Amino acid sequence: xxxxxKEIGVKLRHIRKHHGLSxxxxxxxxxxxxxxxxxxxxxxxxxxxxLPKFMxxxxxxxxxxxxxxxxxxMTCRIMCTDTNE
Amino acid sequence: xxxxxKEIGVKLRHIRKHHGLSxxxxxxxxxxxxxxxxxxxxxxxxxxxxLPKFMxxxxxxxxxxxxxxxxxxMTCRIMCTDTNE
Numbered sequence: 420x421x422x423x424x425k426e427i428g429v430k431l432r433h434i435r436k437h438h439g440l441s442x443x444x445x446x447x448x449x450x451x452x453x454x455x456x457x458x459x460x461x462x463x464x465x466x467x468x469x470l471p472k473f474m475x476x477x478x479x480x481x482x483x484x485x486x487x488x489x490x491x492x493m494t495c496r497i498m499c500t501d502t503n504e
Numbered sequence: 505x506x507x508x509x510k511e512i513g514v515k516l517r518h519i520r521k522h523h524g525l526s527x528x529x530x531x532x533x534x535x536x537x538x539x540x541x542x543x544x545x546x547x548x549x550x551x552x553x554x555l556p557k558f559m560x561x562x563x564x565x566x567x568x569x570x571x572x573x574x575x576x577x578m579t580c581r582i583m584c585t586d587t588n589e
Contacts, residue, residue: 423556467554471508474573485574488559 425464427473430487432462434480449479510549512558515572517547519565534564 435445435458442455453476460466461476468476477484520530520543527540538561545551546561553561562569 423559427555467556469552470512470555470558471552473555474508483574485570488573489568489570 421464424461424467427468427487428462428464431458431476434482434487435462438480445479453479506549509546509552512553512572513547513549516543516561519567519572520547523565530564538564 435442440448442459445453445458446455457466458476461468473487474484477487520527525533527544530538530543531540542551543561546553558572559569562572
């Protein structure tokens with residue numbers, strides 16, 4: 420479970436950085452639904468994210484949840500870049 | 505969150521039934537990692553599933569997690585059927 424948390428965390432961090440957002444930006448833009456502490460913990464793989472929260476966070480980042488799950492890190496980066504082109 | 509739980513629950517129930525498994529079968533086959541009570545609650549949408557648990561359950565059912573998230577219920581049924589053909 421720890422491994423999955425870390426894998427997902429790396430992807431979530433990549434997606435956030437791709438959008439040029441800080442953890443504080445996420446907190447402000449979601450009106451505190453996602454806090455600096457919670458998103459930081461998800462990204463480090465220190466906190467287990469629930470499926471609904473994961474889907475909400477993906478929605479906020481405007482990337483389909485299945486895309487995040489489907490692809491390894493590198494492919495996810497490419498997909499992410501393509502989406503914004 | 506309640507809505508997402510219910511949507512995911514309906515899909516998880518469909519996949520289990522597609523495999524011809526009872527809740528008790530799942531409990532026995534996973535050595536109690538997934539219990540009758542927990543899987544039943546996930547399927548009814550009464551309990552929020554974590555992302556790692558969801559991925560483990562999908563692995564047990566031999567269906568990629570992104571497929572379960574990607575498709576609406578009907579398409580998921582068709583995908584599921586195709587997989588076993």
